[in-house]
Amino acid sequence: MMIRRRTALTALALPALAGRAQAQAFPDQPVRLVVPFAAGGPADLIARTIGRVMGERLGKPVIVEARAGAAGLIGVDHVAKSRPDGQTLVLASSGAMVILPHLQPNMPYDPRRDLSPITQVLGVPQIVATAPGLGPRNLAELVAMAKARPGQLTYGSAGIGSSLHLAGELFKLRAGIDLTHVPFRGAAPAVTELLAGRINVLAADVPALLAHVRAGTVPALAVTSPQRLDLLPDVPTAVEAGVPGFISETWYGVLGPAGIPADRVAILYAATKAALEDADTRRVLRDQGGRIVGSSPEEFATFIRSAYDSWGEVVRATGMRLE
Numbered sequence: 001m002m003i004r005r006r007t008a009l010t011a012l013a014l015p016a017l018a019g020r021a022q023a024q025a026f027p028d029q030p031v032r033l034v035v036p037f038a039a040g041g042p043a044d045l046i047a048r049t050i051g052r053v054m055g056e057r058l059g060k061p062v063i064v065e066a067r068a069g070a071a072g073l074i075g076v077d078h079v080a081k082s083r084p085d086g087q088t089l090v091l092a093s094s095g096a097m098v099i100l101p102h103l104q105p106n107m108p109y110d111p112r113r114d115l116s117p118i119t120q121v122l123g124v125p126q127i128v129a130t131a132p133g134l135g136p137r138n139l140a141e142l143v144a145m146a147k148a149r150p151g152q153l154t155y156g157s158a159g160i161g162s163s164l165h166l167a168g169e170l171f172k173l174r175a176g177i178d179l180t181h182v183p184f185r186g187a188a189p190a191v192t193e194l195l196a197g198r199i200n201v202l203a204a205d206v207p208a209l210l211a212h213v214r215a216g217t218v219p220a221l222a223v224t225s226p227q228r229l230d231l232l233p234d235v236p237t238a239v240e241a242g243v244p245g246f247i248s249e250t251w252y253g254v255l256g257p258a259g260i261p262a263d264r265v266a267i268l269y270a271a272t273k274a275a276l277e278d279a280d281t282r283r284v285l286r287d288q289g290g291r292i293v294g295s296s297p298e299e300f301a302t303f304i305r306s307a308y309d310s311w312g313e314v315v316r317a318t319g320m321r322l323e
Contacts, residue, residue: 036075053275072096084259117300125225139241156190206289
């Protein structure tokens with residue numbers, strides 16, 4: 001009787017032991033971190049920077065893999081449809097997660113349902129700058145000029161539906177002004193046109209304009225972050241400069257397919273968090289003009305839902321759509 005009882009207890013304990021062994025063995029092969037943009041860009045740099053420390057923490061290398069196309073949708077969709085074992089992740093950006101779903105018909109995934117948030121890595125705000133010689137010395141003067149010349153001032157973006165486009169539309173909504181949108185194929189040509197004076201206003205991610213602002217080539221009127229940036233301590237936030245609610249960031253976060261076991265999500269979060277606490281990693285990310293976040297999976301999920309709803313309101317208010 002005693003032998004049978006011990007045998008039964010051992011049998012009951014086996015699944016729990018197996019689960020612990022499985023958790024301890026994870027990951028048992030290299031982890032893929034998909035970047036849904038071309039190699040060499042900001043997302044690629046961020047992924048490779050955090051991937052180094054993540055690999056050290058996980059005990060397996062993190063292999064960065066570029067899957068570019070459709071403004072990030074192709075790479076995110078690939079991961080959303082991958083096996084939910086925690087071995088395949090994506091460094092997704094705000095565009096593919098909370099902006100394009102409101103603009104793109106027949107979305108291949110639901111960002112709130114089909115992905116497992118791990119952590120938000122970085123938020124990169126925009127610098128609001130004007131063409132050299134336009135005149136406004138601060139954001140209030142730019143708003144006054146736009147109200148006096150409705151529809152006559154132009155603002156550039158990295159394309160219809162890009163985060164820079166949405167930043168410009170948010171500026172118009174919150175300031176009550178009318179600017180004419182001029183889309184380009186990326187931020188770089190928009191910066192070139194601003195420097196040449198062929199567009200009047202540009203709200204571009206910090207790395208795209210920082211060198212020009214520091215050189216005095218273009219005036220920075222505001223940053224769209226919740227707080228002032230260490231890189232530009234003398235430039236006020238847009239809210240400080242008199243436009244309530246004008247907060248906009250291009251953000252990046254690590255996610256996997258929905259259904260990753262909770263213990264594996266915890267392991268991946270701990271590894272990513274360790275990367276964001278590494279001194280060299282923080283230096284590289286701050287040089288990108290970013291605000292390092294490191295939120296928990298639960299906090300990141302809540303943030304995604306809130307940002308999804310907020311940008312949806314902007315899209316609906318402007319009637320914006322992809323042509």
